[in-house]
Amino acid sequence: MAYRDEQLNEEKVFKDPVHRYVHVRDKVIWDLIGTPEFQRLRRIKQLGTSFFTFHGAEHSRFNHSLGVYEIIRRIVENFRGHADWNDEERLLCLSAALLHDLGHGPFSHSFEKVFNLDHEDYTRDIILGDTAVNRILQRVGDDFPQKVADVIGKTYANKLVISLISSQIDADRMDYLQRDAYFTGVSYGHFDMERILRVMRPLDDQVVIKASGMHAVEDYIMSRYQMYWQVYFHPVTRSSEVILSKILHRAMHLYKGDYQFTLEPHHFVSFFDENPSLEDYLKLDESVVMYYFQIWKDEKDPILSDLCNRFVNRHLFKYIEFNPNHQFGQWMELHKLFTEAGIDPDYYLEVDSSSDLPYDFYRPGEDEERLPIHLMMQNGDLKELSRQSEIVEAISGKKRTDHKLYYAADFIEGLSDDSEIKKRILEILEG
Numbered sequence: 399m400a401y402r403d404e405q406l407n408e409e410k411v412f413k414d415p416v417h418r419y420v421h422v423r424d425k426v427i428w429d430l431i432g433t434p435e436f437q438r439l440r441r442i443k444q445l446g447t448s449f450f451t452f453h454g455a456e457h458s459r460f461n462h463s464l465g466v467y468e469i470i471r472r473i474v475e476n477f478r479g480h481a482d483w484n485d486e487e488r489l490l491c492l493s494a495a496l497l498h499d500l501g502h503g504p505f506s507h508s509f510e511k512v513f514n515l516d517h518e519d520y521t522r523d524i525i526l527g528d529t530a531v532n533r534i535l536q537r538v539g540d541d542f543p544q545k546v547a548d549v550i551g552k553t554y555a556n557k558l559v560i561s562l563i564s565s566q567i568d569a570d571r572m573d574y575l576q577r578d579a580y581f582t583g584v585s586y587g588h589f590d591m592e593r594i595l596r597v598m599r600p601l602d603d604q605v606v607i608k609a610s611g612m613h614a615v616e617d618y619i620m621s622r623y624q625m626y627w628q629v630y631f632h633p634v635t636r637s638s639e640v641i642l643s644k645i646l647h648r649a650m651h652l653y654k655g656d657y658q659f660t661l662e663p664h665h666f667v668s669f670f671d672e673n674p675s676l677e678d679y680l681k682l683d684e685s686v687v688m689y690y691f692q693i694w695k696d697e698k699d700p701i702l703s704d705l706c707n708r709f710v711n712r713h714l715f716k717y718i719e720f721n722p723n724h725q726f727g728q729w730m731e732l733h734k735l736f737t738e739a740g741i742d743p744d745y746y747l748e749v750d751s752s753s754d755l756p757y758d759f760y761r762p763g764e765d766e767e768r769l770p771i772h773l774m775m776q777n778g779d780l781k782e783l784s785r786q787s788e789i790v791e792a793i794s795g796k797k798r799t800d801h802k803l804y805y806a807a808d809f810i811e812g813l814s815d816d817s818e819i820k821k822r823i824l825e826i827l828e829g
Contacts, residue, residue, distance in 0.1 A: 441683035452582035465573035470495035586624035720803030753799035
């Protein structure tokens with residue numbers, strides 16, 4: 399029997415709090431789960447620094463990746479026998495679902511911004527590089543690693559396969575919304591996934607939803623909307639992300655200035671030099687980063703030491719609503735006042751903005767992830783979701799942006815009460 403068709407002697411299951419069980423029968427999938435590159439995802443949190451806000455949010459990219467695989471497994475089971483579904487692409491879908499987040503680094507997006515990296519590039523490099531994952535995929539077929547990379551990179555020829563993992567209603571979102579809601583303890587992210595899976599149909603190069611399932615899809619769209627504003631963009635989480643970014647910027651600044659660290663930051667050197675290898679990238683996980691932060695708490699540099707103490711001990715920055723587009727003069731004045739007060743504004747004053755577009759209809763020239771959700775009517779016609787749903791129409795195409803100003807309130811409080819600088823800073827911050 400060819401490796402791609404090989405089955406385990408008995409089904410393996412992972413007990414899962416969201417899907418109850420994750421089922422594995424394919425030898426290829428079982429072998430991929432066992433690779434060092436996939437096991438590394440146990441050491442990368444799914445929600446980065448959100449555990450500072452929601453203490454239950456300690457779940458990992460490993461949990462999520464298994465969950466996305468399980469949803470895809472159920473979808474392709476339901477699709478079997480449909481005229482527009484090619485069962486030859488089943489293993490490709492399962493592999494891409496399992497590996498779609500393989501390239502995430504420690505604290506994911508915050509880490510990427512500081513070092514100008516893209517986890518999708520690293521996902522591709524792991525799949526196509528000299529790795530255990532690549533060797534397993536090669537056993538399926540010489541072109542199989544490239545196919546998996548193309549699905550995840552959204553360049554694969556069959557857009558239907560891509561849409562299962564990356565679209566406005568995909569397995570990735572369906573898992574992370576429910577999983578993140580479960581572990582944060584909020585009620586927003588729950589929706590009737592079983593209903594959605596029952597009404598999904600493959601049609602030509604896209605997945606469509608039977609019109610009878612529209613209300614379940616509305617619930618899913620609104621769940622996503624609420625999760626972004628109540629969980630993913632929570633200002634306390636964003637405060638911790640600001641401090642995390644400042645730590646990494648400060649450490650890189652010191653390194654480039656030939657600062658003598660108490661412990662040589664070996665794991666960061668290639669990142670500070672802006673030329674990390676795949677091997678270096680895979681060695682750096684959140685446990686390693688936190689080890690350095692613990693060490694840096696006692697560094698001689700007061701800024702690095704202070705920032706690490708803040709992060710490790712959850713002594714976060716305060717925040718206010720602040721729109722830099724409308725309050726630019728105040729921003730410049732605050733920057734000047736902080737400097738005069740001896741508080742470095744580069745590390746203790748930051749404007750952070752978040753924005754989200756919860757659902758969009760198709761706009762020519764925009765990325766394919768914004769292809770609309772189509773409903774299949776009883777007569778076989780396709781109708782775009784926001785044209786049929788008043789709820790979705792109300793938020794469709796509407797980008798919402800939120801701005802916050804983060805600052806070290808304790809440093810301001812530590813200034814002399816009769817200081818004119820302190821009075822003016824508080825005047826601006828307190829409006």
